[in-house]
Amino acid sequence: MTTASICTIGDEILIGQIVDTNSSHISQALNSLGIRVTRMLSIGDESNAIISSLEAELAENNIVIVTGGLGPTKDDITKEALGKLSGASGTKTDERQLEIIHRILSARGLDVLDINLAQAAVPDTCSVIPNRLGTAPIMVFDFPEDRFGHKATLYSLPGVPFEALGAIDDVLQDIRSKHSTSDIYHRTIMTFGLAESALSKMIEDWEDNLPEDIHLAYLPNQLTGVRLRLSIYGGIREVEEARIETELAVLRSVLGDYIYSEQDDTLEECVGRLLKAHGKTMSTAESCTGGSIASLITSVSGSSEYYFGSVVSYANSVKTDVLGVPSEIIERNGAVSSECVAAMAEGVRKLTGTDYSVATSGIAGPGGGSDGKPVGTVWIGVSSQKGTETFKLHFKGDRKRNIERFAANALNILRVKLVNELNN
Amino acid sequence: MTTASICTIGDEILIGQIVDTNSSHISQALNSLGIRVTRMLSIGDESNAIISSLEAELAENNIVIVTGGLGPTKDDITKEALGKLSGASGTKTDERQLEIIHRILSARGLDVLDINLAQAAVPDTCSVIPNRLGTAPIMVFDFPEDRFGHKATLYSLPGVPFEALGAIDDVLQDIRSKHSTSDIYHRTIMTFGLAESALSKMIEDWEDNLPEDIHLAYLPNQLTGVRLRLSIYGGIREVEEARIETELAVLRSVLGDYIYSEQDDTLEECVGRLLKAHGKTMSTAESCTGGSIASLITSVSGSSEYYFGSVVSYANSVKTDVLGVPSEIIERNGAVSSECVAAMAEGVRKLTGTDYSVATSGIAGPGGGSDGKPVGTVWIGVSSQKGTETFKLHFKGDRKRNIERFAANALNILRVKLVNELNN
Numbered sequence: 001m002t003t004a005s006i007c008t009i010g011d012e013i014l015i016g017q018i019v020d021t022n023s024s025h026i027s028q029a030l031n032s033l034g035i036r037v038t039r040m041l042s043i044g045d046e047s048n049a050i051i052s053s054l055e056a057e058l059a060e061n062n063i064v065i066v067t068g069g070l071g072p073t074k075d076d077i078t079k080e081a082l083g084k085l086s087g088a089s090g091t092k093t094d095e096r097q098l099e100i101i102h103r104i105l106s107a108r109g110l111d112v113l114d115i116n117l118a119q120a121a122v123p124d125t126c127s128v129i130p131n132r133l134g135t136a137p138i139m140v141f142d143f144p145e146d147r148f149g150h151k152a153t154l155y156s157l158p159g160v161p162f163e164a165l166g167a168i169d170d171v172l173q174d175i176r177s178k179h180s181t182s183d184i185y186h187r188t189i190m191t192f193g194l195a196e197s198a199l200s201k202m203i204e205d206w207e208d209n210l211p212e213d214i215h216l217a218y219l220p221n222q223l224t225g226v227r228l229r230l231s232i233y234g235g236i237r238e239v240e241e242a243r244i245e246t247e248l249a250v251l252r253s254v255l256g257d258y259i260y261s262e263q264d265d266t267l268e269e270c271v272g273r274l275l276k277a278h279g280k281t282m283s284t285a286e287s288c289t290g291g292s293i294a295s296l297i298t299s300v301s302g303s304s305e306y307y308f309g310s311v312v313s314y315a316n317s318v319k320t321d322v323l324g325v326p327s328e329i330i331e332r333n334g335a336v337s338s339e340c341v342a343a344m345a346e347g348v349r350k351l352t353g354t355d356y357s358v359a360t361s362g363i364a365g366p367g368g369g370s371d372g373k374p375v376g377t378v379w380i381g382v383s384s385q386k387g388t389e390t391f392k393l394h395f396k397g398d399r400k401r402n403i404e405r406f407a408a409n410a411l412n413i414l415r416v417k418l419v420n421e422l423n424n
Numbered sequence: 425m426t427t428a429s430i431c432t433i434g435d436e437i438l439i440g441q442i443v444d445t446n447s448s449h450i451s452q453a454l455n456s457l458g459i460r461v462t463r464m465l466s467i468g469d470e471s472n473a474i475i476s477s478l479e480a481e482l483a484e485n486n487i488v489i490v491t492g493g494l495g496p497t498k499d500d501i502t503k504e505a506l507g508k509l510s511g512a513s514g515t516k517t518d519e520r521q522l523e524i525i526h527r528i529l530s531a532r533g534l535d536v537l538d539i540n541l542a543q544a545a546v547p548d549t550c551s552v553i554p555n556r557l558g559t560a561p562i563m564v565f566d567f568p569e570d571r572f573g574h575k576a577t578l579y580s581l582p583g584v585p586f587e588a589l590g591a592i593d594d595v596l597q598d599i600r601s602k603h604s605t606s607d608i609y610h611r612t613i614m615t616f617g618l619a620e621s622a623l624s625k626m627i628e629d630w631e632d633n634l635p636e637d638i639h640l641a642y643l644p645n646q647l648t649g650v651r652l653r654l655s656i657y658g659g660i661r662e663v664e665e666a667r668i669e670t671e672l673a674v675l676r677s678v679l680g681d682y683i684y685s686e687q688d689d690t691l692e693e694c695v696g697r698l699l700k701a702h703g704k705t706m707s708t709a710e711s712c713t714g715g716s717i718a719s720l721i722t723s724v725s726g727s728s729e730y731y732f733g734s735v736v737s738y739a740n741s742v743k744t745d746v747l748g749v750p751s752e753i754i755e756r757n758g759a760v761s762s763e764c765v766a767a768m769a770e771g772v773r774k775l776t777g778t779d780y781s782v783a784t785s786g787i788a789g790p791g792g793g794s795d796g797k798p799v800g801t802v803w804i805g806v807s808s809q810k811g812t813e814t815f816k817l818h819f820k821g822d823r824k825r826n827i828e829r830f831a832a833n834a835l836n837i838l839r840v841k842l843v844n845e846l847n848n
Contacts (some may be wrong), residue, residue, distance in 0.1 A: 014461045016451030017653075019443065022722050023466075027440030037438045037475070040466035042447075045771035048460065056480075071644070072621040107820045108619070160457030162825060219441055236677055284736075290722025294736045298714025301790055301823055303738070311746070312708075312718045318733040318776055322746070352742055366725055399725055 002179045004030050005057040009042045009069030010159055014044050022067045022164045030166045033175065034182035034233050035063065045069060050081035058143060058152045062179055065171070068159030068223050070136040070309060072115045079139075083123035084154060086141045091121045094128040097137040097377040104135060118422055126156075129170045134163040140174060154176055185232045185240045187248060190261040190270075192225035192412045199226050199258075206250055214247060224266050224408070240408075267411040268296040274418040275306035282414070284310040285323055285348035285359040287335065288378060292407040293358065308352040313344065323347035324357070336361050338390040341381030349383050357383045364402045378406045382417045389417070425657070426603045428454050429481040431465045432807045434583060434671030445606035446491045446581075446588045453592045457599065458657050459487065469493060474505035482567060482576045486603055489595070492583030494543075494560040503563075506580060507547035515545045518552040519658040521561040528559060550580075553594045558587040564598060572674035576600055578684055594834050606658040611668050613675065614685040614694075616649035616836045623650050623682075630674055638671060648690050648832070684839055691835040699780070699841040706838070708734040709747055709772035709783040711759065714804060716831040717782065732776040737768065747771035759795050760785050762814040765805030773807050781807045782838040788826045804829045806841045813841070 006023045008243045013020050020042060027037045038061060045055050050069070057064045069078030071288045083091070090333055093292045098120040105112050114391035136287055139156040155171050157164045175181065191199060196218055200207070207216060219227040230247065232240045252259060275282055284293045294310035297303055313319040316335055320327045325343040344359035362378025369375035376395045381388060395405045427660045437444050444466060451461045462485060467477050471836045474493070481488045493502030507515070522544040529536050543559045546552055553562040563580040579595050583590045599605065615623060620642055624631070631640060643651040654671065656664045676683060699706060708717045718734035721727055737743040740759055748765040752828045768783035786802025793799035800819045805812060813846045815837055819829045 011641060013448070014451060016448040016461075017456055017641075018645075019445050019448045019642050020464075023445050024437075024440040024443045027438060031439055035441075036589075038468065039477070040438065040444075042464035043463065053463070071642070072624070104820065107818075109818070110619060113621055113625060115624070139641065162821070186771065217439075217441070276562075286715075286718075289719075289729075291710075291718025291734055291736065294710075294715025295713075295719045295737075298736075298738060299824065299827070303714075308739040308740040309746070310715055310734070310736035310738075312715065312722075312736065314718075314728055314734075315723060315732040315776070322733075322735070322775060351746060352739070400723065403723070 002033075002035045002063065002181060003038045003061045003199065004063040004065060005039045005041065005061045005101050006030075006037060007043065007054065007057060007064060007066045008159065009043055009045060009050060009066060011044045013068070022159070022161055022355065025161075025165050026067070026168065027066050029172060030065075030175075032184055033172060035175070035179075045077050047084075050078060051085050054081075054085055058154060059148050062150060062152055063175060064152070064154045066154060066156045067164050070119075070158050070382065071155070072113075072119060072135065078156070079121075079123060079265045082139065082141065082154070083125065084155075086123060086125035087130045087400070088123035088125040088322045090124050092124045093121050093417045094130070094137050095120075096130045097128060097135075100130060100132060101135045109158055127408040129167065129174065129341055131158060131163055131167060131195055132423060133166040134158050134160060136163070136206045138167050138171065142178070151179065182234045183237070185235070185237060185244065187230050187241075187244050188264040189230075189248070189251065189255075189259055190225060190263075190265065191228065191229040191255060191258045192260050192267065193258055194226065196226050199228075199294055203228075203251065203254055205248075206254055206330070210247060211243070214244065225260070225412075227264070231353050237397065257416065257419075260412070266296075267408060267415060271411055271415050271418065272297070272306060274300075274415065274422060279352040280418075280422070281306050281308055281358060282358070283308045283348045283352040283354040284357060285344040286310055286312045287314060287319070287344070287360055288362040288364045289360045289403055290314060290412065292403055293410055296411065298408060311348050319344060322349065334373070336377060336379055338362060338379055338381075338392070341379040342383070342388050342390050344393070345381035345383035346388055356414065356418065358410050359383075360406055360410050362402075362406055364399045364406070366399060376402050378402075378409075380406070380410045380413050382414050384421060386415065386421055425486045426457075426459045426487065426605060427462045428459050428487040428489060429463045429465065429485045430454075431467065431478065431481060431488060431490045432583065433467055433474060433490060435468045437466045437492070438604075442447075443467055446583070446585055449585075449589050450489050450491070453596060454487070454489075454599075455608060457596060458608045459599070459603075471501055474502060477763045478505075478509055478578065478611060482578060483572050486574060486576055487546065487596050487599060488576070488578045490578060490580045491588050493581050494580070496509065503547060504579070506563065506578070507549065507563065510567070510578075511546060511547035512547035512549040514548050514628070516548045517545050518554070518561050519544075520554045521552060521559075523558060524554060525559045541657070544832075553591065553598065555582060555587055555591060555790065557590040558582050558584060560587070562591050562595065566602070575603065576718060607661065607667060608655055609659070609661060609664045610653055610655035611672060611686065612688045612764060613652040613654075613672070613683055614649060614687070614689065615652065615679060615682045616684050616691060616832070616839075617682050617798050620644045620650055623652075627652075628680055630671075630678055634671060635667070638668065649836075651688070681778075681840060681843075684836065690720075691832060691839060695835055695839050695842065696721070696724045696730060698839065698846060699792055700726075702846045704779040704846070705730050705732055706779075706780040706782070707732045707772045707776040707778040708726075708781060709768040710734055711735045711738060711743070711768070711784055712788045713784045713827055713831045713834065714738060716827055719833055720831060720835065732778050733774050735775065743768060743778050747775065759802055760787060760799070760801060762803055762805075762816070765803040766807070766812050766814050769805035769807035770812055779808060780838065780842065783832050784830055784834050785802040786826075786830055788823045788830070790823060800826055802833075804827075804830070804834045804837050806838050808841065810845055 349357035365375035550563040773781035789799035
């Protein structure tokens with residue numbers, strides 16, 4: 001089996017200033033080719049450490065993916081180390097990357113400085129995959145079998161997550177052409193509303209009866225719920241996909257409405273798909289979630305087709321004056337109440353003239369809670385021409401987590417209403 | 425200088441299922457004692473890999489902090505590996521941890537199973553720091569100088585972030601009693617509006633004249649701008665802090681308004697601080713940013729003191745009907761125009777009765793651009809009683825990045841207005 005090691009270079013990770021998220025994404029991508037990641041490593045911007053660490057990783061693995069150490073102010077160290085490691089006699093300039101550097105900087109209205117141009121210069125031992133999203137090229141170093149006892153390739157990627165992830169497809173393609181990979185067939189089931197332990201209890205019997213070569217992975221995520229992933233390595237596509245489908249048919253009957261999608265997508269994409277398919281529109285009225293729901297919905301390209309807007313009514317005066325919530329409701333029940341979110345949801349639907357709306361009012365914390373309405377309490381209202389419903393939920397997290405969970409649950413409550421009213 | 429390595433054990437990190445956040449926190453804690461972290465490493469649940477990797481880390485470092493590999497279902501592998509590595513002849517049970525295990529499980533209403541009790545058993549070569557927050561004890565292995573050529577200590581912590589971080593203070597205290605530590609003095613400068621390369625060019629002379637023992641780090645971040653960090657290891661606090669301050673005085677005169685804070689904080693925290701200090705309030709009107717600015721502002725605890733709300737006017741009808749933007753403006757200039765964001769900013773300020781407001785209208789992409797207004801164009805308007813100003817910016821990113829940059833720049837433009845109008 002082809003194995004890989006993922007290394008990040010940069011003092012900023014070692015001093016704990018930033019968390020490495022690249023390695024996790026790269027690992028998932030390598031996994032999809034049946035490549036096993038044996039180690040992940042972070043090292044500093046120091047030439048000897050870079051050389052000795054990468055040599056050790058190459059000795060144990062076929063593929064080493066390096067990210068970071070390539071910013072315009074510090075790429076000398078990494079490039080020099082990679083040059084030494086690969087026995088380079090000098091540098092060469094990659095004309096394609098040079099052109100990209102000029103294009104990117106002029107689009108940003110920036111002067112092209114010498115340190116920018118220097119980014120296109122690479123050790124003469126490597127081949128280059130142009131980085132269309134940034135100034136630092138992707139460097140590919142191939143080592144012959146006699147160097148480490150096996151064929152080995154080192155890929156050097158920029159550290160900026162957006163650029164590193166943008167380069168992965170090209171890197172995977174290069175790996176396929178040089179190393180042995182196997183196909184993997186998988187399906188992802190998105191669930192929402194069950195914790196990992198409750199979900200695992202619910203599908204225990206089904207899981208126990210899965211054929212041995214069908215692997216099940218739980219991928220929990222606060223925002224999108226638990227993803228279930230079924231995979232088979234190798235085999236004939238049609239046969240293996242049909243076998244996975246057979247298992248899924250049983251799973252669907254067990255989980256029902258907890259499954260929101262069988263594509264690897266988010267609640268906001270799912271909501272958007274439902275609205276678009278039926279030509280319906282929506283709006284939001286947010287208090288405690290402070291624009292998070294709007295921000296999630298508009299993160300989806302094309303959302304302007306179905307999303308008209310939001311009133312973030314953080315102050316009560318905005319709830320009454322803009323959304324038209326009767327001030328008696330707030331005086332009598334408080335802003336965190338069924339009556340208030342119902343009036344907010346109806347108010348924003350009328351104000352914007354949309355078919356659907358969802359509203360939130362709650363206490364994200366850390367302050368502001370009371371005995372009857374502790375921190376973590378949220379009321380969620382959903383409204384359409386067919387009626388308005390409200391729900392009370394409670395979570396136990398810090399401010400950030402509470403807001404994320406409030407927003408995710410609001411989207412899910414809206415999704416269930418859409419499914420019930422539009423699909424039947 | 426005392427050096428350290430941080431290792432995580434667990435397949436779930438290697439397959440990209442979870443991101444390791446423990447190492448970053450542990451590194452910051454070690455840094456505060458002047459201990460340099462030279463490497464971070466993730467390895468799988470495999471005995472030989474654990475032993476050989478930890479041996480290699482101990483050979484190069486005085487301190488090795490291990491997290492993970494200690495859950496009730498899999499701690500055999502890690503403990504056995506640690507036992508072998510340290511030459512244990514058997515296990516012993518830690519009575520204090522046993523008591524904690526009983527207490528924690530009974531508080532959760534769970535039966536105490538054999539696999540739970542087994543967690544209190546540790547190799548007889550280690551000493552134990554009880555873990556008050558969970559069932560797995562913290563194991564401490566001290567290696568004499570003749571084993572690795574230097575005094576070395578290995579700490580094994582649970583992988584659950586809440587438990588790992590909860591154990592750090594006890595671990596630091598143990599380190600202080602065994603290894604040489606020193607203080608570190610640092611200051612962080614937050615800048616916005618300059619790319620890393622342009623910033624480095626601007627402060628080139630200043631950087632060249634920095635004393636050798638003052639370390640400068642660039643920490644770029646799309647959302648918060650580039651952070652500059654100045655550090656000195658060791659010395660007398662008053663003396664070293666005064667030396668850093670002398671350098672900062674020069675840096676301030678070079679960078680001027682590009683510095684938005686000398687605390688390690690975000691633009692939204694900075695805006696909040698300015699408003700609160702002067703008893704002023706604000707609101708937002710967002711088109712292309714779709715609630716992102718509202719969401720950033722309300723992520724700050726206590727923002728309800730100065731933030732009244734937002735109108736996310738994604739549809740033009742919401743711009744005209746809710747914000748009162750004259751429809752002639754949109755017909756004549758389009759929604760992405762100076763006139764439109766000025767009217768949006770003034771409209772939301774009037775609607776919500778706030779002192780300040782900021783508004784955005786632009787094209788986040790991927791679709792919707794035109795020759796005169798390509799994808800990545802944004803108009804930003806800021807308004808107060810003293811007047812309304814508008815700015816046009818252009819970025820080249822994908823939808824997500826464009827929205828993030830639009831929002832960050834809107835916050836920065838508001839910040840500059842607040843500084844100019846409130847601090848003078």
